[in-house]
Amino acid sequence: MTAPRSPSDTPIVSVRDLSMIFPTPGGQTVALQDANLQIMPGEFISLIGPSGCGKTTLLRLMADLIQPTGGELLVNGGTPRKARENRAYGYVFQAPALMEWRNVLNNVKLPLDVMNTPKAQRDSRAREMLKLVGLEKFERSYPWQLSGGMQQRVSIARALAFDPAMLFMDEPFGALDEITRENLNLELLRLWRETGKTVVFVTHSISEAVFLSTRVVVMTARPGKIEGIVDIGLPHPRSDDSREDPRFFEYATQIRELLKKGHS
Amino acid sequence: MTQKNVQAAALPLRSGFGLPLLLIAALGLLGLSVLLAGQTAPAVAWPWLVGVVALLLVGAVGIRQSAQGETPLARILPAAATLILAILAAEAVLRAYAVPTGLIPTPSKVAQSLWAARNVLLLDAYYTFVLEALLGFVVGTLAGLGLALLAVRFRMLERGVLPYAALLSSVPIVALAPVIIKAAGLGWPSKTIIVAITVLFPVVINAVRGLQSAQPMHLDLMHSYAASPAQTFREVRWPSALPFIFTALRVSSTLALINAIVAEFFGTEGHGLGFRIQIEVGRFGLDIVWAAIVVASVIGISFYLLISALERYVLRRN
Amino acid sequence: MTTAPTPTTLPRAARRPSNLFPMLGVALAALVLYWPLMLWANSGQAARSLASGADLGCKTALACATQLRNPVIPAPGQFASGFTSLSVPPLAPTSAPYNALVTGGETLLGLALASVLGLVLATLLVRSRSFERATLPWLVASQTVPIVALAPMLAVLLGQYGVQGFLPKAIIAAYIAFFPIAIGMAQGLRSPDPLQLDLMRTYRASPAQVFGLLQVPASLPYLFTSLKVAATAALVGSIVAEISTISFSGLGKMLAENSRASDTVALWVIMIYGAALGIVLVALIGGLERLVTRWRPPA
Numbered sequence: 104m105t106a107p108r109s110p111s112d113t114p115i116v117s118v119r120d121l122s123m124i125f126p127t128p129g130g131q132t133v134a135l136q137d138a139n140l141q142i143m144p145g146e147f148i149s150l151i152g153p154s155g156c157g158k159t160t161l162l163r164l165m166a167d168l169i170q171p172t173g174g175e176l177l178v179n180g181g182t183p184r185k186a187r188e189n190r191a192y193g194y195v196f197q198a199p200a201l202m203e204w205r206n207v208l209n210n211v212k213l214p215l216d217v218m219n220t221p222k223a224q225r226d227s228r229a230r231e232m233l234k235l236v237g238l239e240k241f242e243r244s245y246p247w248q249l250s251g252g253m254q255q256r257v258s259i260a261r262a263l264a265f266d267p268a269m270l271f272m273d274e275p276f277g278a279l280d281e282i283t284r285e286n287l288n289l290e291l292l293r294l295w296r297e298t299g300k301t302v303v304f305v306t307h308s309i310s311e312a313v314f315l316s317t318r319v320v321v322m323t324a325r326p327g328k329i330e331g332i333v334d335i336g337l338p339h340p341r342s343d344d345s346r347e348d349p350r351f352f353e354y355a356t357q358i359r360e361l362l363k364k365g366h367s
Numbered sequence: 368m369t370q371k372n373v374q375a376a377a378l379p380l381r382s383g384f385g386l387p388l389l390l391i392a393a394l395g396l397l398g399l400s401v402l403l404a405g406q407t408a409p410a411v412a413w414p415w416l417v418g419v420v421a422l423l424l425v426g427a428v429g430i431r432q433s434a435q436g437e438t439p440l441a442r443i444l445p446a447a448a449t450l451i452l453a454i455l456a457a458e459a460v461l462r463a464y465a466v467p468t469g470l471i472p473t474p475s476k477v478a479q480s481l482w483a484a485r486n487v488l489l490l491d492a493y494y495t496f497v498l499e500a501l502l503g504f505v506v507g508t509l510a511g512l513g514l515a516l517l518a519v520r521f522r523m524l525e526r527g528v529l530p531y532a533a534l535l536s537s538v539p540i541v542a543l544a545p546v547i548i549k550a551a552g553l554g555w556p557s558k559t560i561i562v563a564i565t566v567l568f569p570v571v572i573n574a575v576r577g578l579q580s581a582q583p584m585h586l587d588l589m590h591s592y593a594a595s596p597a598q599t600f601r602e603v604r605w606p607s608a609l610p611f612i613f614t615a616l617r618v619s620s621t622l623a624l625i626n627a628i629v630a631e632f633f634g635t636e637g638h639g640l641g642f643r644i645q646i647e648v649g650r651f652g653l654d655i656v657w658a659a660i661v662v663a664s665v666i667g668i669s670f671y672l673l674i675s676a677l678e679r680y681v682l683r684r685n
Numbered sequence: 686m687t688t689a690p691t692p693t694t695l696p697r698a699a700r701r702p703s704n705l706f707p708m709l710g711v712a713l714a715a716l717v718l719y720w721p722l723m724l725w726a727n728s729g730q731a732a733r734s735l736a737s738g739a740d741l742g743c744k745t746a747l748a749c750a751t752q753l754r755n756p757v758i759p760a761p762g763q764f765a766s767g768f769t770s771l772s773v774p775p776l777a778p779t780s781a782p783y784n785a786l787v788t789g790g791e792t793l794l795g796l797a798l799a800s801v802l803g804l805v806l807a808t809l810l811v812r813s814r815s816f817e818r819a820t821l822p823w824l825v826a827s828q829t830v831p832i833v834a835l836a837p838m839l840a841v842l843l844g845q846y847g848v849q850g851f852l853p854k855a856i857i858a859a860y861i862a863f864f865p866i867a868i869g870m871a872q873g874l875r876s877p878d879p880l881q882l883d884l885m886r887t888y889r890a891s892p893a894q895v896f897g898l899l900q901v902p903a904s905l906p907y908l909f910t911s912l913k914v915a916a917t918a919a920l921v922g923s924i925v926a927e928i929s930t931i932s933f934s935g936l937g938k939m940l941a942e943n944s945r946a947s948d949t950v951a952l953w954v955i956m957i958y959g960a961a962l963g964i965v966l967v968a969l970i971g972g973l974e975r976l977v978t979r980w981r982p983p984a
């Protein structure tokens with residue numbers, strides 16, 4: 104059984120020969136070179152690669168937070184800008200980026216406030232999201248009272264609050280302990296299956312990438328390039344048992360080989 | 368960032384138009400002033416005002432144009448042009464409305480008075496800056512550093528004295544000045560004492576904070592080397608305190624001059640910029656008042672820049 | 686789902702040992718030092734008075750040190766009578782508490798004016814790079830300039846144009862206070878994290894929303910820090926303004942009168958009121974700060 108896909112076969116994200124060059128004091132940094140990638144609606148894509156290989160850059164390009172220096176990029180059938188203006192995606196940053204003056208509940212409500220969601224729905228919607236990440240008891244706490252991992256979970260709840268069609272997640276679970284991380288992995292997979300959202304997920308963990316994804320994009324650094332793409336054929340729904348599947352190890356080895364190849 | 372670039376590109380004029388526009392505005396304003404110098408006072412003033420406003424608008428566009436880009440000129444020119452245009456515009460408007468010198472003097476009148484009274488003002492500046500502000504600044508700084516060292520050495524002293532220092536730093540010096548001048552006399556030393564007291568508090572507070580800002584890990588490291596307290600102080604505590612101390616010195620450098628001037632409002636033996644300002648306000652000699660303020664400003668800014676330069680030099684070497 | 690830790694595990698600021706006892710100790714030491722200092726400071730003047738043949742009702746300089754009409758440092762009895770004569774009844778036009786209230790009111794009004802002006806200026810500074818480049822160097826320079834030296838002149842000028850009573854002092858206070866507020870606010874409006882700005886961008890927030898939901902709340906701590914600096918400066922401004930104009934009330938007017946009359950006991954009492962007023966103003970702002978920025982961890 105494969106991932107739930109929407110009937111159309113047009114990609115929701117289309118990356119063609121995409122390049123990003125940053126001007127730096129000592130010349131230029133090629134953060135991304137000639138990247139090619141098609142993401143179908145409802146896919147769960149992981150980006151994996153060494154530090155500085157351009158994972159964040161690729162995500163920020165899709166989110167229209169920076170503009171490419173070359174190539175073509177379509178998101179949600181249009182320009183990234185249009186996707187952003189249609190509020191088509193929720194972005195989870197590498198750091199929580201919470202507003203220190205808002206308590207947990209109000210932080211999750213922030214997008215609803217900005218988007219003028221009917222007032223009556225805001226509280227219940229935010230509480231629902233907090234429950235999802237297991238922080239319903241902390242809705243009145245302020246960010247400084249939470250641990251780094253708890254803050255990151257608030258930022259995930261915030262990204263989900265306005266129910267975007269796509270989720271861009273930049274190492275969302277990097278700051279979490281192993282058990283919490285695995286729990287949230289399961290929770291994220293359940294959410295993905297139930298809602299059919301498209302997820303682009305950055306991680307440094309090979310096993311996390313295999314466990315979560317329909318496909319894993321392996322990237323290499325200097326210059327940032329896509330080294331290869333691995334299809335993960337593990338059946339859905341996945342559970343802790345999936346980690347014992349012999350294919351799980353095959354895929355992990357395949358990814359590790361690609362990473363090593365890029366390293367040499 | 369990107370939005371700004373788009374804006375700049377969309378402007379109808381290239382940034383090269385900035386300088387000519389500024390020149391037109393400045394020369395135009397100058398011309399108005401020269402035209403007004405001929406006659407005694409125009410019968411109707413408003414056309415002149417309209418002219419000044421129009422030229423200022425031209426100047427504003429010029430400033431906007433010349434502020435584009437990251438060249439050194441784009442950083443400096445807008446500020447310089449603003450000052451020059453403001454002075455020229457004030458000159459023209461004051462002349463057009465024939466505002467009496469006793470009320471608001473024209474900038475040119477201030478410049479004349481500054482030159483005519485230069486000896487008096489320089490002597491005033493010597494009293495106010497060298498004898499009162501500078502000496503008080505040095506005394507207050509040294510006393511503050513001494514107190515801070517004691518406070519760090521003896522925890523009890525720190526916990527007893529520091530809260531008072533924080534409290535007293537919100538006391539207005541104008542409240543202290545009359546009493547201290549009554550006690551120490553009308554001569555300059557009373558003002559020196561006042562300046563020293565006002566410099567003392569920020570120096571103590573910041574120096575204590577700085578001396579305690581040394582990282583525990585560095586202190587442990589020195590401990591593991593079996594370093595003597597003096598070595599630990601020299602190698603770890605003092606360098607980490609320096610940035611804090613210089614922050615206090617920068618703030619105090621401006622406070623010192625300002626407070627010396629204000630303290631002089633409460634009694635002198637007839638010298639000092641504050642005395643000069645007060646006495647001339649009383650007899651409507653506002654051109655001298657402005658001249659004194661110009662002198663004080665130049666000294667204040669120079670002193671501040673000097674301390675900042677010293678800070679950069681010392682902190683770079685450490 | 687993950688088992689959430691209970692809210693009782695929230696980090697709390699560790700309690701530091703109280704400063705009360707060391708502070709009391711220092712106060713006690715000051716009290717003990719006060720007596721010999723007072724005698725020493727006054728005995729010179731007492732000796733001179735005795736030598737000139739004045740009848741002070743006492744024999745030696747040391748004995749007379751506590752009885753001078755205008756002592757350098759007043760004796761406890763003189764302090765007590767000075768305090769009562771200047772404080773009772775508290776709301777009489779000649780009493781120090783009443784005049785302190787007047788000066789405090791002028792200063793607070795000035796601070797309110799300055800905050801509005803500072804916010805406008807800070808917004809312009811943050812919005813327009815041309816405006817920033819044209820004016821920021823002068824705003825910074827103005828901090829090093831004795832602006833308060835302009836107060837006497839401004840007072841005369843405002844008087845000429847018929848601005849009288851409470852207002853000119855408040856305007857002068859505002860004039861002195863709005864520079865630090867503007868600069869502090871501009872710093873605060875720029876303080877949001879780039880990621881927070883990116884976040885608002887992903888929501889397609891309007892510039893007004895970015896301003897209201899992100900920049901303004903982020904700038905509040907900066908506003909209060911600069912308000913505390915500005916409060917003391919504004920207080921100095923209103924007192925100097927009271928001295929330089931024809932004023933009928935305010936601590937500045939009392940200072941000027943008693944300075945002319947050389948009534949040193951009164952000057953000491955007014956100084957203490959002035960000091961207390963400064964401390965109370967800053968404490969008021971601190972209280973308001975805690976009220977408005979409850980979301981911050983305790984210091």
Ligand SMILES: Nc1ncnc2c1ncn2[C@@H]1O[C@H](COP(=O)(O)OP(=O)(O)OP(=O)(O)O)[C@@H](O)[C@H]1O
Pocket residue numbers: 125126127132133134153154155156157158159160161327
């Ligand atoms: N705004 C920028 N200006 C200049 N260089 C940049 C900028 N953003 C990223 N880079 C450079 O681009 C490269 C890729 O950065 P990116 O943040 O995408 O890496 P990453 O794969 O997300 O790394 P990590 O796993 O550490 O988060 C790096 O070499 C980085 O220095």
Ligand SMILES: [Mg+2]
Pocket residue numbers: 158159160197273
């Ligand atoms: Mg990254």
